Amino acid sequence: MTENHKTMLLVGATSDIGRATALAYAQAGWRILLAARNVDAAQRNADDIATRTDAAVSVHPLDVLDSAGMPGFADALPVLPDTVVCVVGEMGDQERAQSDLDHAAMVFRTNFEGPALLLGLFANRFLARGSGTIVGVSSVAGDRGRGTNYVYGAAKAGFTAFLSGLRNRLAPSGLRVVTVKPGFVRTRMTAGMKLPPLLTAEPAEVGKAILAAAEGKRGRDVIYVRPVWRGVMSVIGAIPEPIFKKLKL
Secondary structure: OOOOOOEEEEEOOOOHHHHHHHHHHHHOOOEEEEEEOOHHHHHHHHHHHHHHHOOOEEEEEOOOOOHHHHHHHHHHOOOOOOEEEEOOOOOOOHHHHOOOHHHHHHHHHHHHHHHHHHHHHHHHHHHHHOOOEEEEEOOHHHOOOOOOOHHHHHHHHHHHHHHHHHHHHHHHHOOEEEEEEOOEEOOHHHOOOOOOHHHEEOHHHHHHHHHHHHOOOOOOOEEEOOOHHHHHHHHHHHOOHHHHOOOOO
8 A cells, every 4th residue: 555644534434435534534634534423334434434544534424404503513524635536426316306306306415405514614624725626426317307316416407517616716825626427336226237338337437437547547537437428428518408398308
């Protein structure tokens, strides 16, 4: 393991993508701070990562829907991290969200409001220090609204726009903001779904892509983990609205 004495905060540490991302950073020699609502599950991931890599890994409780608690969470961290990676996401149930306002609100807040507020808080602290990298995991679902998942897609579209605006604001200060769009990923959330192999990434692939993008090795600010998705979404985005309305996507 390479020692570089940098620290990464991973928000959403109990997900498959979160665990894979933390492992990729730990293998590169980073100190890892895992933030999650389910502390016990996060601790299991922390113990596994520490055993595999000898990295320093600690767990910190966080509920991204508790905006009032965010400043205290940041204050309680042992150090202001060099990089914050947010992989928080909740697909929700589209049909339920169409009539259950509380469920729809949870999807909106989990995918957009909570992550945006938290990353905005760290952006201000990075500005005060003069350095830092922010990575937000969004989704190709936000590139164009589709009838099968437009509540989730709208939330991710908002998050993508937030990251774009934050990147524009921070660029003059030399701080980086990276948007990552994994596409389909073989995780517990997609278990049982028939996923096209060409468009489907593994969690470890996503974790390595996030690390490479944050270190500037991918050469872009907006990363599609599988580059083929960039072309796919360009085609979908170019479909005229009268035709698009007739499609079942």
